[in-house]
Amino acid sequence: MAGTPSCKDHKEQGQEAAGVATFVKDYMSLLLPADLNLLWTIGAMLVAVLVLMLLSGLTLALSYTPDASLAFGSVEALERRMPSGWLLRSLHMTGASFFMAALYLHVFRGLYYGSYRAPRRGLWLIGSALLVMVMITAFAGYVLPWGQMSYWGADVAGKAVGAVPLIGPVLERIFLGGDAPGTATLHRMFVLHFTLAFSIVGAVLLHVAVLHTRGSSSPSGLRGQNPARMLPFYPYFTIKDTLGVVVMALLFTLVLCFWPGLITEPANYRPANPLHTPADIEPEWYFLPFYGMLQAVPSKFAGLLVSAGAVAVLFCVPWLDRGAGWIGEQTGQRWLARLAVSALVVSFVMAGLAGSHHVQGIWLLVGRLATVGYYAYFLGFLPFYAKLANWGERA
Structure with missing residues (x-):
């Protein structure tokens, strides 16, 4: 009878179910270093926030209109x-900030x-690509509400792309869909935001698959x-990951309910006005x-290279670092390594503070x-640290 499942169909479905069960069993029995600390729970937090972002984003997309006069x-x-629309949007906005914060950590x-060292170079490269994809997705999502900051953020990004020699004007028109941000820009950002969101899910699955193959790094x-x-992933690390997700959920709720001003921009609650430039244009x-x-360099094109290079250099880290182990294993100049990492973090934070003050004056x-x-x-540090450590041992 037409439409009735055959024995072959039942057999194939049974094989698929068995395959899924085998994969879950293998993953739960994955052996991980027993000394993994709380920083290794951030991956579980990222997955939890990603699921929240996808569910809330899909719901929001049902009511969104990518048109300059209607967005x-x-x-x-x-x-x-x-119903509960304000909550859905707040969840999505707060989720974006928490996802980026967890990703930076x-x-x-x-x-x-040193989780980027062999045999995990591929894992690091996939993670770096994920960072780029998430940043592009976040920027596209920031443009979609079409408030004042959304409009002028797209305008600033378009002008930065337009600073590329020779092909800049063409790239700017492709990016904006015209001479200025408008409906074409919104269509581009909406498609980009929507498409990359699902591409990120695929990249995360690939990231986890490679991690399963190569194994996890260790603090020691x-x-x-x-x-x-x-120790096996279940039950030891599932409990630790669950605790991390619960703690993150509590912080998430506090920001969402009590400190929404930390992740919102008041100017973006006003409709986009091409005739009125905000006094302070700044991104999230x-x-x-x-x-x-970008602003610290006088030349627009050089500033674009420096800003984009700050992300691109992450792809080169596995080959820039000539050391054989992480900074805690180097026996010569541990204090120098920790000082360098601290300087990196301070530099990143200070660059953000300078950006929030529009890089003026001091x-x-x-x-x-x-x-x-x-x-x-x-x-400067990564390529030469191994030599410094060896020199310290000989000294």
């Missing part, structure tokens, strides 16, 4: 008329413990990866370090010093 009104109607953990380096010092907080580097000097300090870690 802001559709967002306002969603917040004021749709994840990258810092990888840099600190090679000693921690000794099979005798490993998680882009401020790169915005500060902040211009701060922004330039922070930019030099940031690049000094990757181009």
Whole structure:
């Protein structure tokens, strides 16, 4: 009878179910170093926030209109008329900030413990690509509400792209869909935001698959990866990850309910006005370090290279670092390594503060010093640390 499942169909479904069960069983029995600290729970936090972002984003997309004359009104109607619409948008906005904060911590953990070294170079490269994808997705999402900061943020980004020699004007027109931000820009950002969101899910699955193959790094380096010092993922690390997600959920709720001003921009609650330039144009907080580097350089094109290079240099880290272990395993100059990592973090934060102050006055000097300090870690410290450590041992 037509439409009735055959024995072959039932057999194939049974095989698929068995395959999924085998994968879950293998993953739960994955051996991990017993000394993994709380920084290794950030991956679980990122997955939890990603699921929240996808669910809330899909719901928001049902009511959004990517048109310059209707976008802001559709967002306002969603917040004021749709049942719990304000909560959905707040969850999505707060989730974006928490996702970026957790992602930066994840990258810092990888840099600190040398998680990019062989045999995990591929894992690091996938993670770096994920960072780029998330940043592009976040920027596209910031443009979509079409408030004042959304419009002028797109305008600033378009002018930065337009600074590329020879092909800049063409790239700017492709990016904006015209001479200025408008409906074409919104269509581009909406498609980009929507498409990259699902591409990120695929990249995360690939990231987890490679992690399963290569194994996790350890705070104690090679000693921690000794099979005798490993424990299965379930139940030991599932409990730790669950605790991390619960703590993050509490912080998430506090920001969402009591301190929403930390992650919102008041100017973006006013509709876009091409005839009125805001006195202070600045991106979301998680882009401020790169915005500060962009403004710290007098030339627009050079500033674009420096800002984009701050992310691109992460792809080169596995080959820039000539050391054999993380900073805690080097026996010569541990204090120098920790000082360098601290200087990197301080430089990144100071670049963000300079960006929030529009790199004017004393902040211009701060922004330039922070930019030099940031690049000094990757181009000055990593390639030569191993030699310094060996020299310290001989001394």
